Structure formats: C-alpha cells, structure tokens
Amino acid sequence: MATHRHGDRLSALPAEALARILSHLPSDEAARASTLSRPWRRVSYSVPVVDLVDGKILSRSRRGGRFVLPVCFDQQVTSAVLSKDPGTPIRVFRLQALDAPADMLDQWILIAATSGAEEIDVELRYRGSSRRTICPFGRSTRASADFGDDVRGLYTKTPRQLFRCNTLRRLCLTNWTLDLPAGGVLIAPSLQTLRLKRIMAPAAVIQRLVDSCTNLADLTLNECPSVTEITVASAHLRSFAIVCCHNAKLIVLRTQHLRSLHYKGCRPHDLQFFDIPNYGEVAAVTIDVCDDLTGEGSHEVAPVMELISRCKKLSYLHLALRPSMTCYSSEFTAVAAGLPSLRQLVLKGFMATEHAIWSVTHLIADTQQLEVLTLFPLDPKRPKTKIDYTDDDSDSDSDTDTESCFIQNGDDHNCVNGDGHDYGNGKTHNYRNGNGGHDYGNGNGNGHNHYNSNGHNHYNRNGQNHYSGNGHDYDDDDDYFDDDGDYDDEDYDDGHNYDDGDNNSNGDSYDASDDCEMYGNMWKMGIPCSSHSLRSINIAKYRGTGLDRILANFLLSKGRALEEFSVTLSAQLYPHKEEIAMKFRSWLCNPNATITCK
Numbered sequence: 269m270a271t272h273r274h275g276d277r278l279s280a281l282p283a284e285a286l287a288r289i290l291s292h293l294p295s296d297e298a299a300r301a302s303t304l305s306r307p308w309r310r311v312s313y314s315v316p317v318v319d320l321v322d323g324k325i326l327s328r329s330r331r332g333g334r335f336v337l338p339v340c341f342d343q344q345v346t347s348a349v350l351s352k353d354p355g356t357p358i359r360v361f362r363l364q365a366l367d368a369p370a371d372m373l374d375q376w377i378l379i380a381a382t383s384g385a386e387e388i389d390v391e392l393r394y395r396g397s398s399r400r401t402i403c404p405f406g407r408s409t410r411a412s413a414d415f416g417d418d419v420r421g422l423y424t425k426t427p428r429q430l431f432r433c434n435t436l437r438r439l440c441l442t443n444w445t446l447d448l449p450a451g452g453v454l455i456a457p458s459l460q461t462l463r464l465k466r467i468m469a470p471a472a473v474i475q476r477l478v479d480s481c482t483n484l485a486d487l488t489l490n491e492c493p494s495v496t497e498i499t500v501a502s503a504h505l506r507s508f509a510i511v512c513c514h515n516a517k518l519i520v521l522r523t524q525h526l527r528s529l530h531y532k533g534c535r536p537h538d539l540q541f542f543d544i545p546n547y548g549e550v551a552a553v554t555i556d557v558c559d560d561l562t563g564e565g566s567h568e569v570a571p572v573m574e575l576i577s578r579c580k581k582l583s584y585l586h587l588a589l590r591p592s593m594t595c596y597s598s599e600f601t602a603v604a605a606g607l608p609s610l611r612q613l614v615l616k617g618f619m620a621t622e623h624a625i626w627s628v629t630h631l632i633a634d635t636q637q638l639e640v641l642t643l644f645p646l647d648p649k650r651p652k653t654k655i656d657y658t659d660d661d662s663d664s665d666s667d668t669d670t671e672s673c674f675i676q677n678g679d680d681h682n683c684v685n686g687d688g689h690d691y692g693n694g695k696t697h698n699y700r701n702g703n704g705g706h707d708y709g710n711g712n713g714n715g716h717n718h719y720n721s722n723g724h725n726h727y728n729r730n731g732q733n734h735y736s737g738n739g740h741d742y743d744d745d746d747d748y749f750d751d752d753g754d755y756d757d758e759d760y761d762d763g764h765n766y767d768d769g770d771n772n773s774n775g776d777s778y779d780a781s782d783d784c785e786m787y788g789n790m791w792k793m794g795i796p797c798s799s800h801s802l803r804s805i806n807i808a809k810y811r812g813t814g815l816d817r818i819l820a821n822f823l824l825s826k827g828r829a830l831e832e833f834s835v836t837l838s839a840q841l842y843p844h845k846e847e848i849a850m851k852f853r854s855w856l857c858n859p860n861a862t863i864t865c866k
Contacts (some may be wrong), residue, residue: 286311291360294319295348318348318360318380324366325393341365342372347381358383366393374427381433390428391442391465394422402466402491403512405534405558413514414493415468423468431477434458442466446473457483460504465490475499488530489513512558516545525549529579532588534554536571547578551609554586555618562591566599577603588616588644597627601634610635611801616644625819629790638797641823642806645816790822798826810865811834812848824855834864 281289290298290311299314322341345363352358361380365373373390380388397419400406404413405770420693425447430439430466432449438461446469458482467474471494478487484502488509489495497518500508505523509530516533520543529542530548535557555572569589576585585607587600604610613635615628632638795802805823810816824833833852837845845865852863 283311287314287316289793290315291317296320296344299348310353313351313353314356315359316352317362318345318358319360319362320345320348321364322366322368322393325364342369345376346372350377352383358385360387360389361385362387362389364391364393368392368424370424374429377427378429381429381436384435386435387434387438388433388436388854389438389440390444391440392424392444393627394419394443397422401512402493402514403558404514405560415466420468423466437461439463440465440534445469446477448473448476459484461486463490464492467492468494470494471496471498472662509554514558517541521545521583530554532558533796534559535561536567536575539571539574541571543577547575548580549834550579551581552584553579553582554614556586556588557590560590569599571805573599573603576600577606581609582607583609584612584614585610586616590646591618592621592624595764597631601630604631604634607635608637611637612640613638614642614644619643619645620813620815622815624788625815628819629641629795629822632797632802633793633795636796637801639801639804640804641802642808642810687856791825795826798823798830799828802827802829803831805830805833809838810841811838812841820852821855824852824861825857827861828857830856830858830861832862832864834866837865 271784274390275770278286290301293301295312295315295318298315298317302309302312317484320341323339323344324341345365358380361377363376370828377388377390398759400408400410400416402413402415404411410416423443423445425445426441428447428449434457436459439459440461440463442465442702444467446464446467460483462478462481464474465488469492474489474492474495475498478484478498478500481487482502483504484500485504486507487500487505488511489498490509490513491513492513495510495513495516497520498510498516499520499522501522503523503525505526507530508519508521508526508527509528511521511530511532514533519541522545524546526544526546526549526636529544529552531542531554553576555576557572559571561568576587613631615631618624619628628643632641708734799839805827807816807820810820819837824830827833832858835846835848835852841848851857851864852865856863
C-alpha cells in the first residue's frame, strides 16, 4: 500500500492559494478556518474580502445547517476590516446589517474605499420598519407605489467619501438615502455596475449619479419610487433593469449596444415609454407586468408585444403576465414566429385551466429553435390582507423575491479581471473586466450573467435562465394521493385517460373527458423544436394535478431531443419524489434524458 508522506496536502499550498480559497467563504467562516492548522492561522488576514451578515438577521434561521450564535456585529466588522495585513487591500466589501450605527458605517466604508475597493455591496435593514415591496399591486392592503410613512427619513445617508473612490467597479446599495458630495462624483471613470434598491433621493440626485458614470455597463433600479424619468448616456451600457419603479414615465438609453433589458411594473401604455435607439442588438428581454390583465383588450399588451418584436436577435425571453401564463397567447404566438433566434423561453403566471395548457403547447410549436423551456406556475391571486412586514426576518410580498436563479450554461458568478486572482464566494454574477484582474464572485443570486472582456463590453452572452416557484403552496388537494394519504397515480397511467376526478388548483372539479377532442388534437400536434433542439424543460411548483400531469406527459412524450427534465415538487409531493420520477421516466420519448425532482 502506498504511503502518503504529506497527509495534509491542502495546507501545503502557498499562502496566496489558501487566501484565494478562503475568499470564496463569508468572512466569519474564513476566520474559523484559521483553527484548522498552523499554516492557516494568518491566512484569513491576507484575504482581500470582507463579507458579513449581521447575526441579528440570521438569528431566527439556519445557516450552513447550524444555528447562528449572537455576536456583536459592529465588533465583528471592525475586526475583519482592521485585522488585514498591511499589504492586503480590501478589494470586496459586502455587508448585510441591521440597525448599524451611521458613524461605524462611515468608518468601515472609508477604510474599504481608501484601500482600493473594487466592489462595495451594503444592504441595510431597520428594526420595526416595513419591508413590503414598493408596488401598488402587492398583497398587502397598504400596497403603494411609494415609501410608507414609517420609513420616510429613516434611511441612513450614504457616506460621501464612497463617491470619491476611483477604483470602484461595482456598487450595490439597498435601503439608503442617497447623499452625493457637492464637489462632484469621482467614481465615474471606473464604475461599470450600479445597482440601487429602495433608495430615498430626489429624482435629480439619482440622475446626477447616473450621469457621472460615463463607463456604466450594467444599471439596475429596483423600487426607487422617486424615479419618473431616467436617461442613461453611457455608450457602454449593455444591461438595464428597472423593477417596480411605478412612477417612471420615460426611460432613455443612449446606447447602440444594449444586450439585456429587464422591465417589471405596470403595463406600458405605449412604446414611447422606452427610448432605445437600437433594439436590434438586444438578446435577452424580461417583461413582468404587475397589474391584472383580466378583461383587458389586446391593445393593452400591444406595446409589450411591439417591444419584443423589435428585438430581432432575441435569444432569451422571460414573459410574466397576470393572471394567466398565456394571456393573449395568439398575439404572442404571432410575435414568436418572427423571432428565429429565440432559444430560451420562460413563462410565468396562473396555469390551471385547459386553455392555458393548450396555449402553452401552441407557443412551443411556433418557437422553431427553442432549446430551454421554463414554466413558473403561480397561485390564483388572493385577496389583499393586512400582512405585517415589520418582522426583521419577514420577506417582502413580491411573488418574485423568492425565486432562485441559475445560468443554463453554467457560468456561475465570478468577477474576472485578468490577473489570475479569484476572490469569489460562489454567488451568481459573472463580471469579466479584463483590465485589472481579480475574481470577486458575489452571491446575491440576481441571476444575471455578464461578460465584459475589455472593461466596457458588458453584455449578456449566454442569456439568463431563472428557475423557481414563488415559495408558497395554497393547494392542499394534491392528486398524487389517495384517500389514505398514500401515493396513487394508477388513474393516470398512459396520458390518455383524463376522466379521473382530479381537482384543479382553484378547487373546481375537473373532468377532462369533456375536452377529450381538444386533448386528442393536442397529442396530434407537431412540435418541431422537440425533435431537434428542445433539450431542457424546467417546471416549478409541480403539484401533480390532472392538468400538471397532462402537460408533463405531453412534453416528455414529444421530447425526442430532450436531455433534462427538472421539476420542483410541492411540499406534499416531495416525500414521493422517487415514485414521481419513475412515472416521468415511463413517459419519456428519449430514454437517455435525465429526470430531476427536487
């Protein structure tokens, strides 16, 4: 038997390599690694990353399978900032803090900024303040398009020295009052990514910050109610997202090279809402309409369809219309026929009617080169309730906040600049800058994949694939269970016996025999992409109702080119995932395809 002369090969690595490994961990876990052995004792001091979450935020949840012990967060951050070796700069500074003292925040950010920080990402939370989504279409009776009185004037002002840091490439601020220095903003030459969420500031102040970022490649405005008009003059802009800024009336993007466009809000009343000089370069579009389109005419979605149709090179499309996943499917079918490059399609909405199932199959049939299909079934809209969002651990009322995201091509979030250093921690953005050289993977799960090979060419090459449910299950009538609560699917064995008394998600009795002619025609339908290009299908929140099974059977039985079929099961179905996966395999047209139930 061969003997190992070096039992601990990991500790034998150079200190630089160990620091690179620890840079992928949160700072508290990296510090604990110093107890592993003598070579690790001072490695954490040379890690150029400070990444901490306040224990008060995590106190009611588990992290890494263990309960988080309460610690003094102010001392924890101060120790992490001041304990770095003299020659170790703080390249990445990330915090999630609850009720952090303003003077301490100023000191921490000043040290990081003067140390040559390339990424600063600080999310603040305030005890007792509302965390509801700033959206008038939310579930709360207090839903509004503006901040509530309970938070006005509460947010901490941004340290002015932050905007004099000329090394920043990525800046993310959440729950701040924007306070710019009177003498000007000096971060513009280096800043490429700017993300502002729940920012209190007059529209002119936000516009001034954006105007100063002349090399901006990626801009996200999320729940910023003061934004009414915004103009982005940067010619390098590749990705733009505006989410629940419901007072916005005009968006002007002065770039010829926009690659990714994300809009969530009320339906635009005309195409003049966006002023984009070149739609022809747009490859990824996400449209999420917050308001209910029930009873509205097709003219109400005409601006959305016109916007999509102008993007002739579109390869990724995420479309969420309420209430139904397939509202105005005939209009979208006509648009899809003119998008020959469309490869990834995400549909989100209520999908518990025969018409919705039928419409989905028609959309797939008219998307000739589709490679990835993702479906997000949502629950029927519930009445507005008096929801308390002041709990520190509560989530917002947005049905999208709990989405998990993944990149279909597997490029999982690294900030790569070119000098071979990787300071990532496994989160989900990929920023390639090519002109400085560090890999600062962050882990906030925003689900974008950006490539920036020269510091300016920041565009979405692989598209985006967002895949998850909305995190809630309101339907207790899962049809995979018999009267004793055991798994039972014998009433649906071959995809052609639909009169099984299943219940759809709104509680009405469903007898598919009434629609046997429609389903018979559906099975006869030709799906060109399923035979040569459709390789991945993802379905979130699978409940196993009759309609769910009909759609799953149809997609699997038609998928000759299918390589992967993945579903997220409801809570009741999860214990039976192996049996459900076996049923899916029995429907497969391609026996080599992978079935994943989670």
